[in-house]
Amino acid sequence: MDTMIDVRGLRRRYGPRGEGGFDAVRGLDFSVRGGEVFALLGTNGAGKTSTVEVLEGLAPPTEGTVRVMGRDPYRERAEVRRHTGVMLQEGGFPSDLTVAETARMWADSLTAARPVAEALDLVDLGHRATVRVKQLSGGERRRLDLALALAGRPRVLFLDEPTTGLDPQARHTTWQLVQQLRDEGATILLTTHYLEEAETLADRLAIMRAGQIVLAGTPGEVTAALPSRIRFTLPDGVDPAVLPVGGAVVRGQEIEFETPDLQTSLTDLLVWARDRRLELGGIDARSASLEDVFLAVAEEAR
Amino acid sequence: MSVTGAEGATKSGGLWSVLGLPSPSAWRRMRALARAELTLLLRNRTAVFVSLAMPVLMMGATSSTVGELDLEGTGFSAGEVVLTGGLGIVLVLVIYTGLIPTYVARREERTLKRLRTGELTDGEILVGSAAPAATLALAQCVILVACGVLAFDVSAPRSLPLLLVGIVLGFVMLTALAAATAAFTKTVESAQITSMPLLMVSLVGSGLMVPLEVMPDAMAAVCRVFPVTSLTELMRDGWLGGLDGTERLRALVVAVAWTAFAVFAVRRWFRWEPRH
Ligand SMILES: Nc1ncnc2c1ncn2[C@@H]1O[C@H](COP(=O)(O)OP(=O)(O)O)[C@@H](O)[C@H]1O
Ligand SMILES: [Mg+2]
Numbered sequence: 001m002d003t004m005i006d007v008r009g010l011r012r013r014y015g016p017r018g019e020g021g022f023d024a025v026r027g028l029d030f031s032v033r034g035g036e037v038f039a040l041l042g043t044n045g046a047g048k049t050s051t052v053e054v055l056e057g058l059a060p061p062t063e064g065t066v067r068v069m070g071r072d073p074y075r076e077r078a079e080v081r082r083h084t085g086v087m088l089q090e091g092g093f094p095s096d097l098t099v100a101e102t103a104r105m106w107a108d109s110l111t112a113a114r115p116v117a118e119a120l121d122l123v124d125l126g127h128r129a130t131v132r133v134k135q136l137s138g139g140e141r142r143r144l145d146l147a148l149a150l151a152g153r154p155r156v157l158f159l160d161e162p163t164t165g166l167d168p169q170a171r172h173t174t175w176q177l178v179q180q181l182r183d184e185g186a187t188i189l190l191t192t193h194y195l196e197e198a199e200t201l202a203d204r205l206a207i208m209r210a211g212q213i214v215l216a217g218t219p220g221e222v223t224a225a226l227p228s229r230i231r232f233t234l235p236d237g238v239d240p241a242v243l244p245v246g247g248a249v250v251r252g253q254e255i256e257f258e259t260p261d262l263q264t265s266l267t268d269l270l271v272w273a274r275d276r277r278l279e280l281g282g283i284d285a286r287s288a289s290l291e292d293v294f295l296a297v298a299e300e301a302r
Numbered sequence: 303m304s305v306t307g308a309e310g311a312t313k314s315g316g317l318w319s320v321l322g323l324p325s326p327s328a329w330r331r332m333r334a335l336a337r338a339e340l341t342l343l344l345r346n347r348t349a350v351f352v353s354l355a356m357p358v359l360m361m362g363a364t365s366s367t368v369g370e371l372d373l374e375g376t377g378f379s380a381g382e383v384v385l386t387g388g389l390g391i392v393l394v395l396v397i398y399t400g401l402i403p404t405y406v407a408r409r410e411e412r413t414l415k416r417l418r419t420g421e422l423t424d425g426e427i428l429v430g431s432a433a434p435a436a437t438l439a440l441a442q443c444v445i446l447v448a449c450g451v452l453a454f455d456v457s458a459p460r461s462l463p464l465l466l467v468g469i470v471l472g473f474v475m476l477t478a479l480a481a482a483t484a485a486f487t488k489t490v491e492s493a494q495i496t497s498m499p500l501l502m503v504s505l506v507g508s509g510l511m512v513p514l515e516v517m518p519d520a521m522a523a524v525c526r527v528f529p530v531t532s533l534t535e536l537m538r539d540g541w542l543g544g545l546d547g548t549e550r551l552r553a554l555v556v557a558v559a560w561t562a563f564a565v566f567a568v569r570r571w572f573r574w575e576p577r578h
Contacts, residue, residue, distance in 0.1 A: 014578070056419055078423065086419035092412030096345050097338060108334030109422050111327070145416075152421075 004156055004187040005032040005055060009064035012050045024050035026211035027064070032189055032204075037182050039198040040191040041294070042208035048191035049089050051208075052160050055189065056086050068156060082111045085154030087145050089161050089191075095134035099125060099144055102133060103151065110152040119147045124173060139166045146174065150181070157181065159190040163197060175200060195290045207297055214297050219290060226288035226296060228262035230269065231255065233281035244272045262287060324426070331422045335430030339404070343434045349403075353396045353438055360395070361388045364511040376515035377544060385450040386538040387510040389443050389469070390530055394504045396439040397476040398483075401432055402493040405484035415575040428568070432477045443469055447541070457542065464550075465540025471557045472533040478564030479529065485571040504530040509538070529564075532556035 010028040015021035025047045032038040040048045053059050054066055057073030057080060066073060073080045093102050103120055107113035120126045123143040128136065136144065142165055149157060159178070163171040178201055182188055192198055198205050199219050206216040215222055234240060234253045245265065248257035259265035266285050273280050324332065343349060365384045376383070408414045408431060417427050447465075450456035459465045479500065487496040505511055508530035514522040525531050535553040539545040545553065 058415070058418060078421070081419075081421045084419075088412075088416060088419060090412055091416035091419070093416065094338070094342050094408070094411065094413055096342055101338060101341060105334050105338035106420065108337070109331045109417075109420055111421060148416075148420075 002034045003031045003067075004034045004036075004069055005038075005189060006067040007031065007051075007055070007064070008066075010051065010054060010061050010066060011063040012047075012054055012059070013062040014050075024211055025054075025062075028208075028211075028213055030206055030213065030216060032187055034187050035182065035185050036203045037178065037188045037190065037201050039202035039205040040189070040208055041193065041195070041198045041205055041290075042191075043193060046208040047211040048208060049160055050211075052158055052189065052191060056084070056158050057081070082152065083155045085149035085152055085157045087149040087157075087159045087162055089164075091145055093133045093141075093144070096132060098130050098132055099136070100129040102144065103129075103147060106148045107151050112153065113151045114153060119151045120144075122150055122177060123147045124170075139170050142166060143170065143174075146177070150177075155186060157186050157188045159188065161191055161193070163192070163194065171197075195294055199290045207294065209297060214300075215293065223288045223290055223293055226293050227258040227260050228265075228285065228287045229256065229258050230262070230266060231282070231284040232269075235278055235281070238278060244268055328423070328426055332426050332430035332433065335417070335422065335427065336433035339431050340434040340437070343438075349400065350438075353400055353435070354442070356395045357388060357392045357442060360391045360505070360511070361385075364388070364391075367511060368513075371512070371516050376513050378513065378515075378542065379456075381450070381454040382456050382542055383513050385446055385454060385456055386541055387513075387534065388446050389537045389541075390472075390504070390508065390510045390534045392439050392442045392446065393469070393472040393476055393533065394501060394510070394530055396442065397432070397435050397473060398480050398504075399493075399497045399501055400435045400438075401477060401480035402484050402487060402497050403490045404431060404435070405481055406487050406493055407490050409484070409573060410489070410576050412575060418574055424574075428477070428481055428572075432473075432480075436473050436477070439473070440469070450541075459541045460543040461540050463540070465537055467554075468533055468536030468540055468557075471536065471561065472530075475529060475533070475557060475561040475564055478561060478568055481572055482564050482567035485568070485573055488577075500529070503528055507531070509534040526552070527556065529557075529560040532560065 007028050007030050010025055011023065012025035013021050013023050028051060030038075040051065042048050054061050055068060055073060057068075057077045060074045068080050069083055071080050073084075097105070099120065100116060103116045107116050107119065113119075117126060117129075120129060123146050125140065125143050125147060128140060133141065133144070142162070146159070146162060149159065162178075163174050166174065175197070178188060178190070190201065202219060204216070204218050205222065206213045207222070208214070215225065232255055234243075234255060236253060238253075240248070240250045240253070240255060243255065245257050245259075245268070248255050257265075262285060269280075361384055364387055365380065368380045368383050405428075414427060418424065422430065447459065451458050483496050483500070484493075487493050507525040508528050509525070510530070514525050514531070517525065526535075532553045535545060535549070536557065539550060539553070
């Protein structure tokens with residue numbers, strides 16, 4: 001598949017050069033292929049929004065180059081825009097328009113838009129069409145925002161924290177929608193600080209910290225970078241020193257150890273226990289989760 | 303990856319942009335925004351009332367002050383001064399002071415930022431948002447001219463094109479000045495303060511309430527440099543005549559210069575989202 005989004009050496013600085021300014025993005029390189037869901041993951045202040053705004057063409061890069069569908073989204077805004085859909089982290093609408101009026105205004109401003117009713121139905125807002133925007137709940141406002149992002153049937157979609165503030169049900173609806181759009185061929189870049197969201201939706205992801213990417217790959221690759229973990233309880237009277245593994249953490253009879261190769265270590269352990277007719281209690285073995293990776297990365301930062 | 307569709311559309315807009323006119327698709331986009339903005343204006347009863355009532359009140363005030371002036375040397379009757387000044391009052395109050403809070407509100411509620419993620423260009427966003435106010439102002443100008451001719455015994459416009467040039471230049475200049483002023487306005491409420499300087503200078507020193515002809519020459523010369531003065535002169539000239547070629551050219555140059563300055567100021571300082 002073609003590269004739809006390409007970022008090379010991106011830096012973004014707020015304020016003046018030198019002392020007074022602040023580097024929010026410090027040299028990013030990544031690309032997103034057509035039909036892929038790519039997640040930028042990071043804690044608040046990591047620089048996700050600052051990055052996405054450059055991709056959306058709202059701000060020029062301070063340094064580096066950014067291409068969306070092969071074009072400069074800032075300089076060639078008009079050419080790029082008709083193919084992109086954007087959901088800002090904090091966008092707004094006039095509070096005295098109704099949902100339908102807002103969607104209609106937006107649709108009429110696009111080259112080729114879905115019918116308003118269809119766009120609202122996609123996000124389950126059809127029944128709220130005649131309600132003023134100021135009367136919507138935070139989650140409903142977010143969904144209206146998403147409806148507008150989808151209105152032009154975009155080939156590239158930027159979603160900045162699309163599910164923050166949504167209840168679990170609405171979050172699942174949004175996830176399904178994202179998957180459906182991806183299946184229809186859209187390329188989607190989303191930011192999130194929900195690990196579950198990145199794990200569920202992303203084909204590839206990048207973890208950002210302090211304006212830089214610290215880890216990137218498929219969710220599998222990223223979690224494979226951390227060891228798996230095995231936990232169990234030894235029967236009373238068995239000395240932990242006889243265990244067939246090194247580096248275990250021992251707390252009384254409770255044992256925990258890490259391994260880069262979960263299957264082999266677990267097999268070795270279980271065969272060893274069978275040979276000795278030992279019954280291990282509370283066996284718990286699992287690969288590193290994205291959460292472990294995320295916490296490990298955050299840990300490094302301190 | 304190709305986006306030839308977009309290139310095609312840019313080319314078909316070529317003729318229009320050569321003429322300096324918005325392309326058909328630009329019109330469509332601005333119309334979409336203008337329609338929403340009109341809905342909002344009509345829902346804001348206070349704003350409509352102020353836009354309609356203030357110019358009338360100001361003209362009432364003008365007619366009482368003009369009654370006490372000696373208009374002998376000006377060549378205009380009291381009715382002529384009030385009605386032609388009224389055109390400028392409408393433009394300043396409805397467009398300039400009316401649009402500043404609109405732009406500030408749209409910026410602070412982040413509508414401008416949201417709109418910039420779509421297909422509207424920056425210019426289209428500013429013009430589209432101004433369209434309802436411009437329509438309201440145009441309607442009031444038409445009513446003023448009609449009233450003058452039908453009820454107050456003022457002549458029909460000598461040169462309708464010149465009158466229209468004055469009005470259209472006024473739309474552009476005052477919209478740009480409103481956007482420039484909005485850049486220095488933090489909240490909707492403080493718009494009442496930031497709009498004050500230009501509003502006052504215009505009412506007192508731009509021939510809206512007091513014709514420049516009754517001022518001492520030196521003072522009148524200073525006043526001719528003010529932005530709205532040039533508009534008043536052009537509109538008054540279009541309606542009643544009275545300027546010679548040089549004076550007309552000077553008024554045009556002043557109007558275009560202020561418009562260019564205002565557009566520059568908007569490009570330089572206008573903010574599309576609230577301060578961080
Ligand atoms: N307009 C701005 N001016 C100055 N600093 C900013 C501005 N916007 C964001 N920042 C700073 O840049 C950093 C990255 O912010 P942001 O991109 O919003 O992170 P994220 O979206 O990952 O939470 C933060 O430290 C934030 O305070
Ligand atoms: Mg953010």
